[in-house]
């Protein structure tokens with residue numbers, strides 16, 4: 041369907057005209073079951089990162105004001121009083137319907153993700169399915185939110201531990217997974233009987249608003265899901281974290297912003313779950329299957345062009361297999377990589393999201409090469425494709441004094457660092473204040489346990505570069521945040537435990 045030359049698929053209007061369901065394109069906010077404009081009259085443009093700014097506008101979206109947010113929070117509180125009383129089974133049915141609707145509209149949703157995020161169509165389709173799987177998962181969890189009956193130390197008393205929904209949730213999401221980062225939070229919120237105020241990233245509000253449309257189609261009660269785009273991330277972050285009507289905030293984004301939000305939330309002591317930055321180590325031991333490690337490294341490092349929190353950021357390779365691994369990695373990239381507009385057939389990797397990302401990638405490459413790293417693959421900007429395109433890049437001879445090993449690149453650069461012993465590499469891998477994901481390849485089962493236990497991260501991929509799915513408890517340690525999303529643990533952050541003592545039994 042998309043087998044056309046690069047230049048003929050560049051118009052957003054053209055792509056939007058191919059939608060089976062044009063209703064999915066919304067530009068107003070979804071509040072209390074209605075589509076509303078901003079009371080301030082402010083709007084902002086959403087641009088396609090694969091195109092120059094002058095040609096890239098996809099749509100103009102309402103930028104909701106503080107007063108719109110306050111009103112939505114009031115509505116969400118009113119809706120919570122009703123929604124919290126619904127049964128888990130009825131909420132499961134709503135979630136099941138949302139899952140079905142996402143799957144039914146998967147192609148249009150994927151096109152929308154490509155337009156505003158830039159990732160290739162196949163990846164975007166993968167994201168739609170990944171996002172929908174959280175609704176499916178939480179539809180299965182919703183009827184199984186159990187409490188406990190606890191024997192009291194007083195023989196006349198019984199203690200009940202009840203699980204109750206926490207209330208109105210503020211959901212702040214990033215641009216790298218415009219659908220999945222919402223559904224992973226919203227699925228748990230709906231399953232538990234909470235209501236939500238969602239602020240999608242200003243780069244990618246259209247996918248979020250399309251979800252609002254599907255909530256409407258699924259007959260989610262008014263006020264349970266509210267989606268308010270805004271160009272003022274800092275202002276909305278402050279409003280959400282300080283508003284007494286918000287009981288919990290779930291945020292996916294950078295560690296720096298997480299720290300600001302946490303300080304702001306202290307005034308009202310909100311429950312928080314934060315999924316923040318990473319600096320994932322990826323270790324290739326001398327006993328690894330090198331072909332598998334190469335595939336794992338490409339999967340982990342270059343997914344979404346390096347723009348995920350769980351992407352490998354530092355690739356440690358044992359000195360005995362360094363030559364073999366680096367040669368095979370470069371050969372595989374040469375064979376498989378096709379950079380370009382995500383709507384063109386065969387494209388495997390798209391643009392970076394914006395100028396800031398390009399700048400960081402350039403800074404990391406330039407700092408590393410100045411300090412002695414050599415470019416084994418790629419290494420350049422690709423202006424002939426567009427201002428946000430950068431080669432997938434492999435750097436050899438990288439050392440730990442280089443910026444790229446100290447900061448999350450959030451871009452398509454794989455730095456290879458030699459090591460000589462397990463003890464040394466564990467120390468190097470743990471030398472960071474963040475700990476989201478970590479990966480390693482080894483065929484020694486004893487080492488698999490040792491290293492999995494020793495790495496200071498929240499999630500491990502042992503002999504795999506792909507870990508994400510709805511069943512995985514997703515989250516980090518240290519300055520990568522706290523709380524777990526997805527999985528059976530994902531409900532906990534949206535629940536409170538109420539203890540009831542029944543006396544004189």
Ligand code: SIN
Nearest residue numbers: 216292348349350508
């Ligand atoms: C993220 O980058 O924050 C999420 C990645 C994932 O869910 O796999």
